[in-house]
Amino acid sequence: WPPFLMFLDAIAPLGHLGTQDGLISRSLLCHLLSSSKWERNEAETSTFISALGYTSADYYCHLVENIVSSLVTELRGNQFNELNIQGRISVSHVNAVSLFCIPLITLPDLTPLLETLLDYHGGASKEILSSEFLEAVNDALLKKKISLSEAAIFSLWHRHLPSLESATLNLLDQLISLQINSLEKVACVIKDSLLIQAASHPAIFRIVNEIFKNVLLETDGAPEVMTIIQVFMQLFIQVQQNENKQHKFPLKAYFPHHQQPLVIALLRRPFELPSTHWLQHLKHISDMLKSIVEDTNISSFADLYEIWFLVACFGEWLDIAAEQLMKGAVAPDALLWLLAFYYCPENENQQRTQTMVESRAVYSHLMMFYNRTVLSFGELQASVNNIADTEQYHTQCLVTHLLTNFLLFSSGGHMIAQEFISHITETTDMSKEVCTLLIRTAYRIKHNGGENQRTVKLLNELLQKLALKV
Numbered sequence: 001w002p003p004f005l006m007f008l009d010a011i012a013p014l015g016h017l018g019t020q021d022g023l024i025s026r027s028l029l030c031h032l033l034s035s036s037k038w039e040r041n042e043a044e045t046s047t048f049i050s051a052l053g054y055t056s057a058d059y060y061c062h063l064v065e066n067i068v069s070s071l072v073t074e075l076r077g078n079q080f081n082e083l084n085i086q087g088r089i090s091v092s093h094v095n096a097v098s099l100f101c102i103p104l105i106t107l108p109d110l111t112p113l114l115e116t117l118l119d120y121h122g123g124a125s126k127e128i129l130s131s132e133f134l135e136a137v138n139d140a141l142l143k144k145k146i147s148l149s150e151a152a153i154f155s156l157w158h159r160h161l162p163s164l165e166s167a168t169l170n171l172l173d174q175l176i177s178l179q180i181n182s183l184e185k186v187a188c189v190i191k192d193s194l195l196i197q198a199a200s201h202p203a204i205f206r207i208v209n210e211i212f213k214n215v216l217l218e219t220d221g222a223p224e225v226m227t228i229i230q231v232f233m234q235l236f237i238q239v240q241q242n243e244n245k246q247h248k249f250p251l252k253a254y255f256p257h258h259q260q261p262l263v264i265a266l267l268r269r270p271f272e273l274p275s276t277h278w279l280q281h282l283k284h285i286s287d288m289l290k291s292i293v294e295d296t297n298i299s300s301f302a303d304l305y306e307i308w309f310l311v312a313c314f315g316e317w318l319d320i321a322a323e324q325l326m327k328g329a330v331a332p333d334a335l336l337w338l339l340a341f342y343y344c345p346e347n348e349n350q351q352r353t354q355t356m357v358e359s360r361a362v363y364s365h366l367m368m369f370y371n372r373t374v375l376s377f378g379e380l381q382a383s384v385n386n387i388a389d390t391e392q393y394h395t396q397c398l399v400t401h402l403l404t405n406f407l408l409f410s411s412g413g414h415m416i417a418q419e420f421i422s423h424i425t426e427t428t429d430m431s432k433e434v435c436t437l438l439i440r441t442a443y444r445i446k447h448n449g450g451e452n453q454r455t456v457k458l459l460n461e462l463l464q465k466l467a468l469k470v
Contacts, residue, residue: 091122105133117129138160165207171190171193176228195208199239223433224432262292266285271449293341318342355392408459418465
């Protein structure tokens with residue numbers, strides 16, 4: 001009972017509750033609920049409620065419904081009555097109502113009031129809802145104790161940054177804790193989080209993107225985190241393409257610090273182009289990126305990381321670059337440079353240059369074997385021994401990427417793929433990299449098509465075998 005009494009104290013005078021009849025009704029209701037005589041005599045209280053035609057439970061329920069209904073009506077009316085100063089609800093009053101909601105926040109009957117408060121601004125330049133209320137709503141949402149409309153959730157994220165941060169980190173935690181063996185499952189969880197839909201607003205997108213960026217730094221570029229971010233970006237592009245053109249924000253609003261031609265090129269989905277044009281598109285991306293990175297002065301690591309993160313977010317093109325290399329790309333250096341930049345963005349002490357030299361050597365050896373229909377495990381192992389011996393982790397990652405694609409897309413590679421993938425995952429630190437690469441490739445082929453059934457079958461067998469080891 002005390003919370004309901006606090007509600008009543010908080011809402012006077014509001015609209016019709018401020019009229020003479022409303023004040024009388026309110027006084028009578030307060031008297032009925034707070035009278036010490038009634039509190040002492042439970043039997044009389046029950047008799048009175050019965051005389052009204054209610055059970056005690058119904059009576060209390062209707063009381064809450066009426067209070068909520070009155071508040072919702074007045075708050076919504078005030079949204080359209082901002083010029084009428086006399087009838088305007090004060091900021092302090094709305095703040096008080098939000099505070100008094102906190103003890104009752106999980107009560108289903110309160111949902112309309114929660115949603116109305118989250119949508120309410122009242123013309124104030126500063127936040128008028130209490131921070132405790134916003135934190136309580138966020139906590140209840142994360143623990144699935146309440147269910148709110150999409151619009152209300154978006155309003156919460158817009159007006160309360162910690163709620164958006166919590167939702168984003170909660171999504172990442174949820175996905176990382178899953179045993180990810182299918183990106184369809186990852187996509188479903190991301191869609192259910194509503195963050196994709198909310199990210200249609202540039203302010204939300206930029207904040208979510210910043211959180212992703214920081215998490216990736218904190219996890220040292222964990223492949224599972226990178227894969228989650230890439231799926232998020234693919235879904236984001238999909239939502240953007242389906243948006244009504246009249247309601248679209250300019251691309252610059254989402255990526256304000258990047259050269260727009262590069263952004264536009266990266267945002268193109270592979271299925272939008274004929275596969276015969278992929279190589280040309282990748283060379284275009286590589287040339288633009290190389291020009292930005294090598295021909296301009298990157299003033300800090302932060303600037304370089306910004307560019308790298310943009311490219312990494314659209315890693316589908318990186319996977320296609322490795323595939324195109326294994327299919328005998330006409331301009332291998334441009335694609336090798338693109339992959340070298342991804343795995344080794346810094347070139348201090350010539351690390352990226354060294355990665356390019358080593359990966360080019362491995363690539364040349366792999367291409368010698370590409371058209372061989374019969375290939376032994378020993379022959380291939382001898383050619384790529386530096387996958388385990390190289391001192392540079394970046395080179396190990398790049399060579400693993402190339403080698404995995406060789407095993408998937410070459411004639412001889414199919415025959416020894418399972419044995420060689422097992423060898424890599426058991427004798428190197430590349431297990432997660434290989435697993436996420438196979439999952440991404442399976443997802444891409446399923447959505448883009450164009451591969452023969454033998455490759456699809458091999459991918460499924462490899463993923464099943466790796467899943468059993470986890």
